[in-house]
Amino acid sequence: MQAYQELFDLQRTYFLKNCKNSSASERKQKLIRLKKWIKQHQTDISDAVYRDFGKAPFETHLTELLVLIKGIDHTIANLPVWMQSKHIASPYFLTGTKSWIRYEPKGQVLVIAPWNFPFILAVNPVVSAIAAGNCVILKPSELSPHCSAIIQQMFSELFDAKEVAVVQGGAEVAGKLLKLPFNHIFFTGSPRVGKIVMKAAADNLSSVTLELGGQNPAIVHHSANLKTTIERLLWSKYLNAAQSCVSPNYVLVHRSIYAEFINLLKQKLEWFQSVSKQGYQMTGIINDYHFGRIKKLAEQCVDSGAKQINPFRFDKEKRQIQPLFVQDLEISNPLMKEEIFGPLLPVIAYDHMDELLALIRSKPIPLALYIFSENKRFIKEIINKTSSGTIMINDTTLQFANHKIPFGGANHSGIGKAHGYAGFLAFTNQRSVMKQNSNFSLLRIFYPPYTAWKQKILNFITWKI
Numbered sequence: 001m002q003a004y005q006e007l008f009d010l011q012r013t014y015f016l017k018n019c020k021n022s023s024a025s026e027r028k029q030k031l032i033r034l035k036k037w038i039k040q041h042q043t044d045i046s047d048a049v050y051r052d053f054g055k056a057p058f059e060t061h062l063t064e065l066l067v068l069i070k071g072i073d074h075t076i077a078n079l080p081v082w083m084q085s086k087h088i089a090s091p092y093f094l095t096g097t098k099s100w101i102r103y104e105p106k107g108q109v110l111v112i113a114p115w116n117f118p119f120i121l122a123v124n125p126v127v128s129a130i131a132a133g134n135c136v137i138l139k140p141s142e143l144s145p146h147c148s149a150i151i152q153q154m155f156s157e158l159f160d161a162k163e164v165a166v167v168q169g170g171a172e173v174a175g176k177l178l179k180l181p182f183n184h185i186f187f188t189g190s191p192r193v194g195k196i197v198m199k200a201a202a203d204n205l206s207s208v209t210l211e212l213g214g215q216n217p218a219i220v221h222h223s224a225n226l227k228t229t230i231e232r233l234l235w236s237k238y239l240n241a242a243q244s245c246v247s248p249n250y251v252l253v254h255r256s257i258y259a260e261f262i263n264l265l266k267q268k269l270e271w272f273q274s275v276s277k278q279g280y281q282m283t284g285i286i287n288d289y290h291f292g293r294i295k296k297l298a299e300q301c302v303d304s305g306a307k308q309i310n311p312f313r314f315d316k317e318k319r320q321i322q323p324l325f326v327q328d329l330e331i332s333n334p335l336m337k338e339e340i341f342g343p344l345l346p347v348i349a350y351d352h353m354d355e356l357l358a359l360i361r362s363k364p365i366p367l368a369l370y371i372f373s374e375n376k377r378f379i380k381e382i383i384n385k386t387s388s389g390t391i392m393i394n395d396t397t398l399q400f401a402n403h404k405i406p407f408g409g410a411n412h413s414g415i416g417k418a419h420g421y422a423g424f425l426a427f428t429n430q431r432s433v434m435k436q437n438s439n440f441s442l443l444r445i446f447y448p449p450y451t452a453w454k455q456k457i458l459n460f461i462t463w464k465i
């Protein structure tokens, strides 16, 4: 604990001296060096992630490096504008004053990352924190040790620990770090641990961003393009072996197209599986615990009467699970009760909008809601009558990749937003400044005594103009 306290104290001194008022060009230089390092070590990064859970290097490049680098580029290009103080008009009754917002770093921040996209989910928040001018302690996941090691190597080669430090370890280490009075804590992980983080943050009144998970619904309307819908849903279950916070958790298909959907799904599954034999590298499940958990969920689901749409295939040694789609399951099935975080997907028929809404609303607000439809009225109605952190229409997952829109959940699926400008703001204290004219103030007329005449003016200003 003492070592963490010492590191924290060192960062405090360093922050006040070197970071608090750092310029846009200084921060940009840091991000440029970071990007260069990532480019030079891209193979080492992909290898590390492959060693952690057999993720295809191509997938690491696509889902982690591409999205991260485009986010860094966007931040570098826009940082001077984001950082610039913004002048704000004063209301007329404050005539004589001037107001503006300064975008100051929050100070010292803690980033706690998960294992499922182990590189981007650790580095992306640090990019936003550096852009906003903070000092950072990052704790990557203990479940992806090879990736965590390369992240540590990267930051220790690029930064003094007084500015960005990586601390490795699991829940115990995170618990010790959480005792320190950080100005902000950015946590990505499960809602269960999110609650622990928020309780710990309360002790120091640290602000938090919580990027959590949940049960994401996908709705397929009868107007949807079934061919592309199925392809896209299938890919979302292959990608990262669906160990993704934005992966669909269940699909609701309108009964009028249900049979056609299932038939097409079977055909597409065969096509995907034949393609995967031609060199597609299937990402493994992170560890034996999660492999066992997903396998048990699949088996329980089938044992309790659900029907498999395709055979359940897995390779225990490689910890690989082929996506399994199931139908005819009760809403009370365990598969419908939790975030699956793996390549299983229940497909459920719905008849009416009310039924669909009742099911979605019976669960905590999801991180993502997917609508497959060509019907604008249907799309609008779903959007108006539901809530979620993000919405994607006619595809899944890609909303994570656009750094120009905020990313994050609501309540159970998260608090606060990340990526691009939203990420910059998460680590920024929007400090309001107001300057009064030293010679003149309109409000002087309201100084005591509070006469009837002054009350009349006050009434007039309040209600008439």
Ligand code: NAD
Residues within 6 Å of the ligand: 112, 113, 114, 115, 116, 117, 121, 139, 140, 141, 142, 169, 170, 171, 172, 174, 175, 188, 189, 190, 191, 192, 193, 194, 196, 197, 210, 211, 212, 213, 214, 244, 245, 246, 339, 341, 367, 408, 409, 413, 414
């Ligand atoms: P997790 O909550 O188990 O762990 C996340 C981090 O918290 C790890 O670094 C871990 O060491 C740390 N941690 C574990 N126990 C802790 C404790 N008691 N106190 C403090 N820290 C503790 O999550 P995970 O298994 O790594 O990731 C999967 C979860 O993360 C899923 O629920 C998924 O939906 C969510 N997730 C969300 C996003 C998002 O952007 N919203 C992205 C990826 C994953």
